[in-house]
Amino acid sequence: MLKRLEAQWSRHALSAKPAVVYPVAVCICLLAGWLLAVVASYLQDRADLQQRAASISQQLERQLSLANVALSRIDSVMPGNNCDLSSRLLAAVVQSTPHARYALRQAPDGRVCTSDLSRMDMPPAAPAGTSLSLRAELAGGSAVVLQRQGNGSSMLELGAVSLATILQTESAVVAATVRVGSQYLTADGEVRKWDEAMVQGLNRRVGSHDGLLEVVVQQPWVEVLWHSLLRRLDTLLLAGLAGVALGWALLRRQLARNSSSWEIAQGIRNREFFTHYQPIVTADQGECIGVEVLARWRHPVQGAIRSDLFIPAAEDAGLIVPLTRYLIRRVSKEFKQVALPPGFLVSINIAAEHLGMPDLVEDCKMLLAVLREKKAVLVLEVSERFPLPEHQVTHRVVQDLRQMGVKLALDDFGIGHADRNYLRRWGFDYLKVEKGYVSALGKDSFKANILDGLLQTSRQLGVQVIVKGVETQGQQNYLSVKGFQFLQGFYFGKPMTLNHFRQWLYSGITQDRVPSVAAMAAGRSEAADR
Numbered sequence: 401m402l403k404r405l406e407a408q409w410s411r412h413a414l415s416a417k418p419a420v421v422y423p424v425a426v427c428i429c430l431l432a433g434w435l436l437a438v439v440a441s442y443l444q445d446r447a448d449l450q451q452r453a454a455s456i457s458q459q460l461e462r463q464l465s466l467a468n469v470a471l472s473r474i475d476s477v478m479p480g481n482n483c484d485l486s487s488r489l490l491a492a493v494v495q496s497t498p499h500a501r502y503a504l505r506q507a508p509d510g511r512v513c514t515s516d517l518s519r520m521d522m523p524p525a526a527p528a529g530t531s532l533s534l535r536a537e538l539a540g541g542s543a544v545v546l547q548r549q550g551n552g553s554s555m556l557e558l559g560a561v562s563l564a565t566i567l568q569t570e571s572a573v574v575a576a577t578v579r580v581g582s583q584y585l586t587a588d589g590e591v592r593k594w595d596e597a598m599v600q601g602l603n604r605r606v607g608s609h610d611g612l613l614e615v616v617v618q619q620p621w622v623e624v625l626w627h628s629l630l631r632r633l634d635t636l637l638l639a640g641l642a643g644v645a646l647g648w649a650l651l652r653r654q655l656a657r658n659s660s661s662w663e664i665a666q667g668i669r670n671r672e673f674f675t676h677y678q679p680i681v682t683a684d685q686g687e688c689i690g691v692e693v694l695a696r697w698r699h700p701v702q703g704a705i706r707s708d709l710f711i712p713a714a715e716d717a718g719l720i721v722p723l724t725r726y727l728i729r730r731v732s733k734e735f736k737q738v739a740l741p742p743g744f745l746v747s748i749n750i751a752a753e754h755l756g757m758p759d760l761v762e763d764c765k766m767l768l769a770v771l772r773e774k775k776a777v778l779v780l781e782v783s784e785r786f787p788l789p790e791h792q793v794t795h796r797v798v799q800d801l802r803q804m805g806v807k808l809a810l811d812d813f814g815i816g817h818a819d820r821n822y823l824r825r826w827g828f829d830y831l832k833v834e835k836g837y838v839s840a841l842g843k844d845s846f847k848a849n850i851l852d853g854l855l856q857t858s859r860q861l862g863v864q865v866i867v868k869g870v871e872t873q874g875q876q877n878y879l880s881v882k883g884f885q886f887l888q889g890f891y892f893g894k895p896m897t898l899n900h901f902r903q904w905l906y907s908g909i910t911q912d913r914v915p916s917v918a919a920m921a922a923g924r925s926e927a928a929d930r
């Protein structure tokens with residue numbers, strides 16, 4: 401199953417072309433930003449409309465309650481045979497009521513008086529109680545008519561044009577109307593027939609005056625969106641910029657990542673990777689007891705690429721396992737032709753995730769078969785940088801490898817957080833001390849002290865220490881005198897091709913590196929002085 405997944409992954413990586421997905425991501429980011437801005441604006445518009453409708457409704461309410469008070473005063477007028485007095489009373493009511501222009505009172509006995517003696521419009525048929533109607537056909541222009549049927553009939557006519565000023569909003573795209581029954585009053589004071597289909601877009605309705613009228617404030621959809629866009633232009637621009645920046649960053653990352661992962665996958669397929677070997681020697685005699693296998697990449701165009709660049713890239717791209725597999729196969733083939741001293745260590749760097757894959761056991765079998773023939777030992781180095789996953793599978797893989805005689809080394813020791821428990825739990829055979837500890841000798845006494853203390857700890861834990869990064873004779877002398885057993889570094893040999901290594905191994909070059917007795921004695925006394 402894992403194998404199949406990995407194969408699929410590798411195929412995907414091989415076919416991965418520089419991303420087309422990120423321009424899409426930019427668009428999505430932009431769209432998301434725009435949508436957010438529009439939604440925010442829509443919510444704002446809705447709240448605004450609600451507020452506007454409520455405010456118009458309140459103003460109407462106030463005017464109508466004044467009209468209602470006036471209607472009560474009209475109720476109290478009792479027309480007699482002569483209308484003079486009643487007419488004056490009614491005219492006074494009209495004058496003192498905002499927007500009122502005409503009043504009529506019909507006594508229960510049928511006698512009628514009006515505020516304007518030149519007019520005698522009879523009130524329209526109305527239901528009992530107080531009612532409101534809109535009338536367009538009147539001589540003085542359209543009107544809002546308040547009526548009360550009961551003890552006779554009272555009527556107050558309000559000029560629609562004057563009352564409709566309440567409905568006028570500063571906005572050209574917000575329409576406010578008052579619906580009364582099957583008619584409505586526009587902001588221009590016109591009376592028209594109401595049709596529910598006219599209400600489009602964002603709208604708010606507020607009932608008023610005991611449900612006699614309804615204030616409808618509306619804004620068409622296109623206007624709502626356009627308005628939202630204009631109002632949120634700043635947010636939209638910011639969202640757009642953020643979207644472009646994010647998309648661009650992702651695109652660049654993906655381009656770099658895709659191109660490097662694609663290149664690495666191609667490199668594995670085209671066998672552009674090869675191995676160098678760096679000797680591991682005894683501290684006192686400089687005798688080579690093993691090698692560390694180090695990956696190298698000769699890119700067809702870019703030439704040699706540094707391993708501290710392509711290894712992390714391969715790890716990021718999930719290609720470190722296929723790369724290690726390829727290297728293991730390559731080392732197996734190369735070592736077939738080499739004679740090695742018994743017990744010789746062949747140390748291979750393994751990513752922590754690889755140790756959690758049962759396939760690693762199979763991967764190692766071919767190399768183990770070659771090494772066993774030469775009585776050599778396979779060592780797997782895992783870095784302290786990435787703690788081993790505490791899974792059952794990983795423990796089982798480690799157990800299986802141990803049973804096959806594979807040794808385990810903790811690489812870059814001293815930079816991570818491996819404590820005694822971690823070392824015991826995984827049963828490391830070797831600790832490879834990070835280069836920085838050697839280069840700090842003579843400069844950083846804190847690190848030097850840690851290095852000194854390490855020997856004692858390693859003895860207690862039963863692990864052997866390999867000190868990396870030895871570059872000078874002084875360092876070798878110091879470490880040898882201190883009692884470190886195994887060393888690795890440019891002083892003994894740089895990473896080299898197998899052919900070079902063979903020559904190096906049998907040329908006795910390390911003999912030159914054997915610390916002189918005098919130097920050792922000097923070193924010992926120096927160590928004793930500390």
Ligand code: C2E
Nearest residue numbers: 694695707708711749750751869870871888889890891895
């Ligand atoms: P590392 O495991 O610490 O490997 C030793 C690195 O130190 C090598 O660098 C080697 O050239 C360098 N080195 C050895 N002696 C000295 C010295 O005296 N002074 C200094 N300054 N450097 C010294 P390289 O080959 O560039 O490898 C860098 C890292 O890449 C390795 O560090 C290892 O972590 C990783 N790496 C290399 N090959 C593989 C591989 O096949 N698989 C995995 N997973 N990682 C690898």
Ligand code: CA
Nearest residue numbers: 692749781811
């Ligand atoms: Ca290593």
